[in-house]
Amino acid sequence: MSRHMAGQAPKTRGSRRVNLVEVSATKLMPIIAARVGGCVSLGQGVPSFATPPHIVDAVSRTLREDPASGKYSLQPGMPALRKAIASVLDREKGLRYSPESEIAVTVGAMEALLCAILAFVDRGDEVILPAPCYASHIEQVQLAEGVPVFASLRRADWSLDAEAVRRAITPRTKAIVLCSPGNPTGTVFDEADMAAVCELAMAHDLLVISDETYDYVTYGRPMPTSPATYPGMRERSVVINSFSKKYALTGWRVGYMAAAEPLMADLLKIHDASAICAPTPAQHAALAALSGPQDVVDDMRQALERRRDLCCRRLDELRDYFDYVAPGGAFYIMARYKFSDAPSMEVATRLIEEARVITIPGGSFGPGGEGHLRLSFGGEESEIEEAFARIGRWVKAKA
Template sequence: MTQTRRVARRVQQIRISATKLMPMLAARIGGCVSLGQGVPSFSTPPHIVDAVCRVLRDDPSAGKYSLQPGMPALRQAIAEHLTAAKGFAADPDSEVAVTVGAMEALLMALLTVVDRGDEVIIPSPGYASHAEQVLMAEGVPVHVPLRPADWGLDVEAVRAAVTERTRAVIVCNPGNPTGTVYADEDVRALCRLALEHNLVLISDETYDYMVFGGHAAPLSPASLPEMRENVIVINSFSKKYALTGWRVGYAAASAGWMGEMLKVHDATAICAPTVSQHAALAALTGPQDCVEQMCAALEKRRSLTMDRMAALAPAFTCVPPRGAFYVMARYSCTPEPSPEVARRILEEARVITVPGASFGPAGENHLRLSFGADEAELTECFDRLQRWAERQ
């Protein structure tokens, strides 16, 4: 007798994000260039590679488990960075955890904060995996539109969405997929709202280093002392230090929250890869000129992208990004939904994009474009996209 496969509801209701799916489809087609997945073209900096090679040769413990919350030296370095950069004094022993990328840190936070049926507010367009992880925690994602004119945070719209079931708000600042940087006054207003309703603010700060025009990094909710028990900070070494494949990030929160989150960490990962933790330690404590160089290159790529987007108008238009390395390009050359447009561009132009609908309802009629590729690939991408748009 054929047995019926019984898949858990929490898995049935989630899906692989389009950000990962589009490159998988492109691999089958072949000959594609990418404006898709957010992977900068840079190699891991040599001083990080050298440090890892040394530790692998000289330290037998480099191939073994670390302590469950992470290597003490790395947690200490993270805590010092948080104090210096954000004014957030986190105890490295009880308020910092090293994780398998920011993705595991986010999942730790959501599985700890969200119960079945709890609502989590996500500004839309928002990072696609935020909503999927809320669903995995058996919560309810509530998409609240950003201001379409500038992708700014609409705090009053967030306030209107709060119900007795609301448990948390997720913010990504600078934003993926919009490239927005929320105004400090809006972040402060959101923090006041969180305190008023005793909500947890899950602050995804993966792109905090990448702000254009010489502007300061955005305000972190963790820098406000009154938010101590109402904020969980998430960050990653992936983009800042070209360590995407090393899978290492971190979470920081009050000791009460962190003690509970570490239960999830223990049940899912035990610890982040020790060799990757050594890479993160070398990144955080070593020379930072590599970050400055990568940011300068990305700023040039942003300029190239804005020039090419201007040439694509009116078929494609966008709000110029202020941070990260993404553009939400609104299309008017076809009435088709964004998944179909992204599929057509992939098949007909051999260019990877990401459908805007995957980032929430407010992302429909847009495509997310990443300008992380080098200038030669970006030029080829936009040449192909220009020819495709002219045929519509």
């Protein structure tokens, strides 16, 4: 009997669907930490930066001057914003999408991902997730009553293993979710591996859902190529992106999806049924972000690179206790702990209770993640320093 069913009257019992999903550990660990108190965080993936002032000013002005800014927008989003997104996709990735019929603004990348899964995955359909992967990719497939099928990333460097993806394909496979740079590994997929997976998608007539949330934050390498740019892929891709991290807009809840018109027609049905439209003030924020100065993004990327280097240095000092693969993008490191055989949930919980440091158990990111802790370096350098000082004292006291 599931945890929801015990003691509940039949009519208020959770659905079969809801019983298949869990609140992700990324959200759970800060709740445990709030109970314990006094914690510093390497947990949730939120960069410390405040929303840039020019974005706040533009939205405040618009809210004061334009009464329409407090109302619903058109269902796929404000035309000016869709146009701005179309030109970014063209300029940065060489992707041509019609702003009128192939781009929709969503409530963060999260809603776009859910639209893609609910629009194309039926009960029992299999969705391939290169893993470790973003926990919500798993939960969303389960919410649709689909079956997540994990294709392990290569353990040596968390790179995309096209052979593992090929082995995971069955007649029930419907889609592959790709995310580069990845959460929780920070891997930027190799062009050749990505091309090989796209070939598989074409050969087996699969949809590719490309989560490009972290495309702007790579270290010493170019923005990864979108799978939708490979020959023959446009018609079978849903490209998803977010304004959350790139422009320090996590709380505003705005992202987008781009897909060929027949796919978009289905995506928009889910968007309409779930959200009507993305929040209009947040859409104005996204428009101000795209039309304003981009040096704010460069500054944040540089700060994240310094934090990555700091995190790697501190992990190197603890090499007797952890090893890791240096991330090529995003702001996460999967640190493999060598000091315990306990499950990652137990280790992460003890770190909160005994060392007052929040990390995310690697096991929550699918197979391959167990035995690791995901460390986010979105926080200020002082917080990262303090977290490592506490972890260092804790592991040494245990040893």
